């Protein structure tokens with residue numbers, strides 16, 4: 001059984017990955033997508049999104065991070081996959097699930113799920129470009145407007161050389177609306193020979209158990225659920241009931257230190273509020289704090305608020321990845 005941390009552009013970047021993998025229970029991460037259009041991206045782009053590449057492809061707590069590419073041109077995807085593979089991650093992941101209009105208009109992300117032949121060509125080009133010891137994985141939704149071609153798409157990706165497939169059990173048209181159709185993952189699982197990982201709407205230990213039963217998958221990918229409850233992976237493994245708020249505070253302090261070190265001034269306060277907003281689902285303390293800080297935009301004022309609240313009293317974790325701005 002593996003538990004993977006989902007890629008989430010604009011939310012789960014190297015800063016939050018650092019926090020969530022410190023808390024633990026996660027076996028592997030996928031980075032937020034890196035858009036490939038018609039150029040060979042310079043290494044600095046990959047390092048910016050995945051600074052863990054400067055640390056052997058690992059978060060500071062030693063969890064591998066797989067860079068994710070998004071694009072629709074097979075040759076260009078192959079070239080960029082070769083380049084990012086040369087920076088020595090343990091694999092390269094491809095995005096066939098992004099529902100954003102701006103991405104889909106250019107034929108990327110979930111829009112490709114109407115074109116299994118193209119999926120096959122992209123996946124094959126990437127597999128050919130990446131050394132065999134590095135994994136080439138893919139993440140897909142069930143389809144664009146309906147799920148009728150889900151199995152066909154999964155088979156195309158497997159035939160093209162995907163070594164593992166994550167299935168977010170919704171179509172692009174479903175966006176992020178519950179439910180996730182976990183039983184459709186079982187259909188995909190029985191049609192391909194590669195490992196399949198289930199994803200979508202796993203918020204609790206009970207959801208994880210039901211998802212496993214309905215999809216037949218042991219391995220799961222956790223997204224918004226683990227951002228809301230950072231102990232979710234441990235809890236699914238039966239290792240804990242939860243992380244007390246008092247213990248989470250040290251992680252929030254470390255998170256804030258890394259935010260201050262690496263993010264643009266205008267983004268800093270927003271990053272803390274963004275995580276607190278998710279944590280409100282689990283912690284009443286996060287709800288109280290969120291109501292108090294939601295109008296704070298100035299990072300200095302946020303820092304002072306955190307000091308007054310006693311959140312910065314202990315800073316036990318070493319920060320380090322990422323380029324200070």
Ligand SMILES: Cc1cc2nc3c(=O)[nH]c(=O)nc-3n(C[C@H](O)[C@H](O)[C@H](O)COP(=O)(O)O)c2cc1C
Nearest residue numbers: 006007008009032033095168200201202222223224
């Ligand atoms: C804000 C946000 C950003 C996302 N960015 C990506 C991305 O960059 N690549 C990707 O493959 N999926 C992306 N996703 C989809 C998630 O990885 C995941 O499939 C989805 O949230 C369902 O899982 P969950 O219900 O556990 O959150 C994103 C989702 C959200 C909410």
